[in-house]
Amino acid sequence: MDLNAIREKIDALDREMVAVLNERLKLAAEIGKLKRSQGGQIYVAEREEAVLRKVIEQNQGPIKNEALRAIYREIMSAAIALEKPLLIAYLGPEATNTHQAAMKKFGASVDYHAMATISDIFTAVEKGESDYGVIPIENSTEGSVRDALDLFVESDLKIVAQIYLEISHHLISNSPLEAIERVYSKDQALAQCRHWLQRHLPHAQLIEASSTARAVQIAKEEPGAAAVAGELAATAHGVPIVAKNIQDKADNTTRFFVVGRKPSGRSTGDGKDMTSFVISLGDQASANPGALLKMLMPMAERGINLSKIESRPSKKRPWDYYFFVDVTGHFEDPKMKEALADLQRFCPLVKWLGSYPAMS
């Protein structure tokens, strides 16, 4: 076949694909009507994960699974937008890693709203001013985002999905490396590049900014200033990247939560969901030997895998803690319900924060 003949075939396939895509979108719009009449959730994390899983299982190549995921992200984003215009609040300003994570989950067809603080995001979603919120929760090298954990104790919002985003930090500046005297970024980002900065810019002053995106705005204006931020921020503000991938650890991933007003349903198949709780042992923690072990037993005895436990001061009295726990499984799994009932028997607080698909 010559080039023109192949291109004609491609054109014909594109016509078919557009027609099939629109057929798929019309079905999603029909689902949207049903959801509106029955009060269902527009964005359904567990269904989206199932769709992606099936599509990837069916893939025979040569298209890469990652490419297929990205294409389907946008198809489902367009479907959601047809059902109802969605507004997603994220930790701003524009072009932060959280913005990037939100776009990775919800695609280009929904609307985004940058918020100044994680607490503002909780308020916007609680009041219904935003449909969902996207917040950073922990980084693989720097640990948890503490404000985010603390807010869950008081809020009725539920974690409905999680997002993993590989974080690449770049040095962004209008000045060349030799002329950089000050480096701005969010504390966590500066910490993640500490060794690189010491080696390449030993005399530069490191200055904390409220976000990586804000740091790029400052670097744009100030001669001799640079920012540590992601590619989206460099592109959004039109400031060049002076050095790429300056993070000290090659594998640097941040985990984000999507919070909403209604919980996510159970994924099809076992072991595909995760659940988060916050638990307080009250006075037993200091008075009772083995109290912490006792808290973990209801899960261990039932083969429920604990993937994370983290303590935070309750701020009610000194040395009183909240334990944030992530386990595998869904809140509606029978053994999870039993474990919860056991826990509730001796813990003054056991709060379910949400169940959500384990993948992503």
Ligand SMILES: C=C(O[C@@H]1C=C(C(=O)O)C=C[C@H]1O)C(=O)O
């Ligand atoms: C169409 C639906 O609504 C949304 C769009 C989806 C899709 O395009 O496949 C899947 C889940 C929902 O986020 C649905 O719930 O099935």
